[in-house]
Amino acid sequence: MSTRRPPARLDELLDAAVSAFAARGYFGTTTAQVAARMGVSQPYVIQTFGSKRELFLRTHAHAGERIVAAFRGAAGDTFDPAQLGAAYMRLVRTDLSSVLVHAHAFSAAPAEPAIASEARRLFQAITAAVRAAGASVQEAAAFLGRGMLINNLLLMDAAGSSDDADVLAVVAAILGPSTPSHPPTDTGPR
Numbered sequence: 001m002s003t004r005r006p007p008a009r010l011d012e013l014l015d016a017a018v019s020a021f022a023a024r025g026y027f028g029t030t031t032a033q034v035a036a037r038m039g040v041s042q043p044y045v046i047q048t049f050g051s052k053r054e055l056f057l058r059t060h061a062h063a064g065e066r067i068v069a070a071f072r073g074a075a076g077d078t079f080d081p082a083q084l085g086a087a088y089m090r091l092v093r094t095d096l097s098s099v100l101v102h103a104h105a106f107s108a109a110p111a112e113p114a115i116a117s118e119a120r121r122l123f124q125a126i127t128a129a130v131r132a133a134g135a136s137v138q139e140a141a142a143f144l145g146r147g148m149l150i151n152n153l154l155l156m157d158a159a160g161s162s163d164d165a166d167v168l169a170v171v172a173a174i175l176g177p178s179t180p181s182h183p184p185t186d187t188g189p190r
Contacts, residue, residue: 010048011062012038013038013040013045013048014058014059014062015062016034016037016038016039017034017037017038017055017056017058017059017062018059018062018063018097018098018101019037019097020033020034020037020038021034021056021059021100021101021104022096022097022098022100022101022104025104025107025108026052026056026104026105026107026108026112026115027107027108027111030052031045031046031052031055034052034055053112053114053115056105056108056115057114057115057118059101060101060102060105060115060118060119060122061118061121061122063097063098063099063101063102064098064102064122064125064126066091066095066098067088067091067098067099067102067122067126068122068125068126068129070087070088070090070091071084071087071088071126071129071130071133072129072132072133073087074086074087074133075129075132075133075134076133076134077134078134079133079134079135079136079139080133080134081135081139081142081143084130084133084143085143085146088147088150089175089176092150092154092175096154099151099154100154100155102119102122102151103151103152103154103155104155105118105119105122106119106151123144126144126147127140127144130143130144146174149174150174150175153171153174153175154175158171158175159171159172159175
């Protein structure tokens, strides 16, 4: 008798894929690892999504919806970078995997044109949400630039991997004192 659960709803599958891709990125994650995280068979993943690339594209879009929703939900009558930044840091603390999937797309983009296109689409949606929150072009550029720095610090687990006091102080000033470390990597076969 199989220990695998029956196929889940698409959102559940994508949630599991977010978790799998967050740990190792596009190139470091296999469809078998995603299937194991999903609790379904690897052939089911391919049947459902067609390819690992399509699975990542759908996963990235799924994760991106959460990021855009966080910014839209925090928008007020006038641009308040502290309010939008706090919304993003809440997302980092509650859904780090979605943020990491978004960031992992940047490293896959040079080798995968479809992922590059999806990453640009999401960047455009995030930019539109920040501009709709009242940010000028210059304010949006500064805000998004800080967000990209945050993403890079999260990808390299800067908060959890340095013992240099100056580095830790700078990272804490950017991320805040209680930012989660990188999610644990999958211990299954590569």
